[in-house]
Amino acid sequence: MTAMRSGAVPAHDPTATDFERLAMYPHVIASWVDDDGYPTSVATSLKADAVAGTVKLAPPAGMKIPTDREIGVMGSHIRPQPGIGYDQRRYLQLWGRTTDGTTFTPVRAWGWDENETPFFEYSERSVPQSRRYLAALSKEKGRTIRPKLSPFWLVLRTTRLPFLTATAVPVLLGIAVAATDGAFTWWTALLTLIGGSFAHLGINVTNDIFDTLSGADDANTTPTQFSGGSRVAVYDLVSIRGLVWVALALFGAAAAIGLLLVAITGSMTLLWIGVAGILVGVAYTAPPLKLVYRGLGEIAVAIGFGPIMLLGAYVVQTGRLAVEPMVLSLVPGILIALILFVNEIPDRRSDAEAGKRTLPTRFSPDVIRTGYLVAAMVAFAVIGVGAGIGLLPWPTLLALAAVPIAFRVHSGLKVHYDSPYTLMAVMGTNVNLNLAVGGLLLVAYILTIAVMLIGA
């Protein structure tokens, strides 16, 4: 097959499959430019001969299909779904000439079938065309014309705000563990949550900047709501310069809150935890370390959202490190790394193209699925063993109620591994696993605190 023009779905030399597919349409539309310079179209029936490479068109009455110019023949199908939209969208267009007004010999073909290229993927493949068009339009109009989103959605999309649950779980757990140790100040707890959130959002934006600059996001034509980054720079909703300013503002706010907390607690440990957190987050995609390009992305996320977030929150309240929060931090660390791990699955081809060495780019689907289950069970084992040896309070065993969610994700990965869009539900369930475990652990610590207060 020879690609004959660039585009979302390239045109190509007609193949036997094209003839077979054209023959399946109940009618086709023949189109040509008439002598007055207008396109003319007429529906007609056809008989395709893949061996001869010709299509016999039924001659329309009162019209003559010209033999001295190129004509187009298209089969098109769509099923309207009232109140919902459409499905079964497909069309196939062939171009060529007729020698006698009925025998059509195509020389190029182009089409789209949403069963083969889902609409969202087709749209993503077409993003470069949108950018070219808007650039040309801006030049023509003498002013910059860019795509827009309302401020609310733009902030949400740019920062990937919904992912903040990944920060909330470890920070709240760190605060809860500190409270069981008798240390809790509500306003420093609130500042920790806000500061941690700013740092997380700053890291999200920074990663988008480097993924856009490296071409990783451009190469990804199957992003989902959980994967593929914010894409605000890919869509030109925000410039790279704009993203840099957003990242600096977010890191600035995080640093200001962090330094305030260091000043309040007088803890240099907290300062080093904060610095390590931002460095690990930025180095995830930023040079020179580019951890995700070296096969260290998942470890970096586990450390960042496990020990760093949870211990940081604990140290703010207590001013010291301890074994219990260290052990507990392994749980959100593993589960949040597993969110990344599953979200990397639909991105694996574009990630590999960009040189990222994520686990799904390096291992087979079977290894990835097994790895997922093993890692999730290790997280639950930490809780079970921790509670068993008395390191964690026994109510934390409540979190084991979430084990079936991990098995649901594992089963979903078996079925949907190769389909980015149906995998979305699995990715959602995996996010819920972290929320469920985190929520149950919080409940466990609140129960523990309540028992302590009653006992006191």
Next chain:
Amino acid sequence: MGWLPDPVERLLEVALVGELTVIGRNGRPIMHPLIPLYDGEKLYLHSSTLFSKKLEHIKRDPHVALALTDPVAMKGNPDRATIQGTARVIEDDPHKDWERLILDLWRAKEPSIDDFLKARVALPLFFERAVIEITPERCLYWADGETDRAPIKTQAPKAEAA
């Protein structure tokens, strides 16, 4: 006021898909299935900037044709028609212009558009759109869609064709 024959207007009112033919760079006809809208005088189609090559073609050569051929997309109406005309692309503000110009017509034909609009954040470029306004000039009509019979040809009154 419009001049298109009544049966063609009836087709336009129900058509969920029509095939727009534009003239490509080498004089080649290029077809695009699109939802046609009609305000009783002009035809309106619209295109996301994602799929905007057709807009570039129209700006180079504004002669276009819209074919209404598929009974499934015409709510079972078997008639067929091809409307030829001159198009202009309205693209001053691809973010908002189309909403002002055609959203009501689009909504009347495809009410689910409001649900898609609520999810605009999911695919923002899809809703950056230009409007293709077509002034109909000539019309071919096939009763019962039988193209083995010659079409009934009608033409815009002189002033409108200009």
